[in-house]
Amino acid sequence: MPPLSLSNQVLSPDMMVAEVLETWPDLLPVFLYRRMACPGCSMAPFMTLHEAAQSHGLDSDVLMEELREALDGKLPSGPFLPPLSHGQP
Amino acid sequence: MxxxxxxxxxxxxxxxxxxxxxxxxxxxxxxxxxxxxxxxxxxxxxxxxxxxxxxxxxxxxxxxxxxxxxxxxxxxxxxxxxxxxxxxxxxxxxxxxxxxxxxxxxxxxxxxxxxxxxxxHPRIALNALSILGRRFGEVQKRLREISTERVERRIAHALLRLVRQAGRRVETGVEIDFPLSRQDLAEMTGTTLHTVSRTLSAWEGQGIVASTRQHVVITEPHRLVAIAEDLPAPKQKD
Incomplete structure (x- = not known):
């Protein structure tokens, strides 16, 4: 489990995706489940959770809810499909 | 019989x-x-x-x-x-x-x-030539498509590597924070200046990047990643 109580960070939609994954590595399955290409992406340090959700056509509130649930230990399980295309206008 | x-x-x-x-x-x-x-x-x-x-x-x-x-x-x-x-x-x-x-x-x-x-009946041989010619044309077209796709992906990857190295968040997107000419990109991707210029111009037209002579800003980071990773087309759902 991520050291939730020890972290003084609070999960927010304005956090950069890479920072989120560094702080709470256990959140990885949420991104895989949502077929987001963020994990390992060069752009992850520069994109907020909100932007990443948007570009995948996902309501950022929904993503935040799932991330918070995952922090509570409710993780989605695989098998996960490959990432979807994103950023289409 | x-x-x-x-x-x-x-x-x-x-x-x-x-x-x-x-x-x-x-x-x-x-x-x-x-x-x-x-x-x-x-x-x-x-x-x-x-x-x-x-x-x-x-x-x-x-x-x-x-x-x-x-x-x-x-x-x-x-x-x-x-x-x-x-x-x-x-x-x-x-x-x-x-x-x-x-x-x-x-x-x-x-x-x-x-x-x-x-x-x-030489007409049959001429017909065979025309069938072969048409198929050859299709193959050439496909080959051109494949090589164009590949060079686009290489350029996209080069930009992403530079972002990892020297990316900086700016108002309009993610900037590569050092002087980068199109010639530099051509050399990094093993292609020609002409191809890099053509590709970047196309991406500028689509709003994916904005570049000046020495600077590149990626204005639609997700779309550049989609090109580099050749991500599958989004499925229509809900």
């Missing part, structure tokens, strides 16, 4: 297009007809090309097996279509296998017969 089919069966076959009635009769006279039960392998990939084939009735699929064993269905053929006919000009081996999907009736001409027909 094989019987000769009605010359009308050749109607619409590109190899015999614009042939005189006499010539068509000659072609049909030298054809052999046979019934092929469903599931028969008419010829195998790599077999010596012994004949040219035309399907009179039924369905045939043409399947090619790659070096890695992966099979690709190249064509589904129906009545009036020819197959395996050009193999005699392509190294003398069938490049794929032909399988009877249903019970079929085919006519075929042995290679010496087909050669003799072409000598007697």
């Amino acid at each position: 094989p019987h000769s089919p009605d010359p009308a069966v050749l109607h619409g076959m590109p190899l015999f297009k614009a042939l005189e009635r006499e010539a068509l009769a000659d072609v049909v006279r030298h054809a052999q007809t046979r019934l092929i039960p469903k599931g028969t392998r008419i010829f195998s990939q790599g077999d010596e090309a012994l004949a040219g084939h035309a399907l009179i009735d039924g369905q045939v699929k043409i399947v090619q097996t790659g070096p890695d064993g992966q099979q690709v269905v190249l064509h589904f053929l129906g009545a009036g279509e020819m197959f395996g006919t050009l193999a005699m000009f392509m190294g003398g081996k069938y490049p794929a296998e032909a399988l009877a999907v249903t019970d079929c009736v085919e006519i075929h001409w042995s290679v010496p017969t087909m050669m003799a027909l072409m000598e007697r």
Whole structure:
């Protein structure tokens, strides 16, 4: 489990995706489940959770809810499909 | 004793297009007809090309097996279509296998017969050339598409590597925080200045990047990643 109580960070939609994954590595399955290409992406340090959700056509509130649930230990399980295309206008 | 089919069966076959009635009769006279039960392998990939084939009735699929064993269905053929006919000009081996999907009736001409027909009726040879020319054109077009895609992906990857190294979040997107000319990008991706310029201009037109002579800002980071990673098209859901 991520050291939730020890972290003084609070999960927010304005956090950069890479920072989120560094702080709470256990959140990885949420991104895989949502077929987001963020994990390992060069752009992850520069994109907020909100932007990443948007570009995948996902309501950022929904993503935040799932991330918070995952922090509570409710993780989605695989098998996960490959990432979807994103950023289409 | 094989019987000769009605010359009308050749109607619409590109190899015999614009042939005189006499010539068509000659072609049909030298054809052999046979019934092929469903599931028969008419010829195998790599077999010596012994004949040219035309399907009179039924369905045939043409399947090619790659070096890695992966099979690709190249064509589904129906009545009036020819197959395996050009193999005699392509190294003398069938490049794929032909399988009877249903019970079929085919006519075929042995290679010496087909050669003799072409000598007697040069129109057939000209038709064969035009079929080959068209296929060659398709191959060239596909090759160009593939090489263009590849160079686009290389350029996208180079920009992403630079972002990882020297990216900086700015108002309009993610900036590569050091002077980067199009010539630099060309050298990094093993392509030409012309290609880099053309690609970047296209991306600028689509709003993916904004660049000045020495600076690149990625204005639509997600779309650049999608190009680099060749991500599948989004599925429509909900």
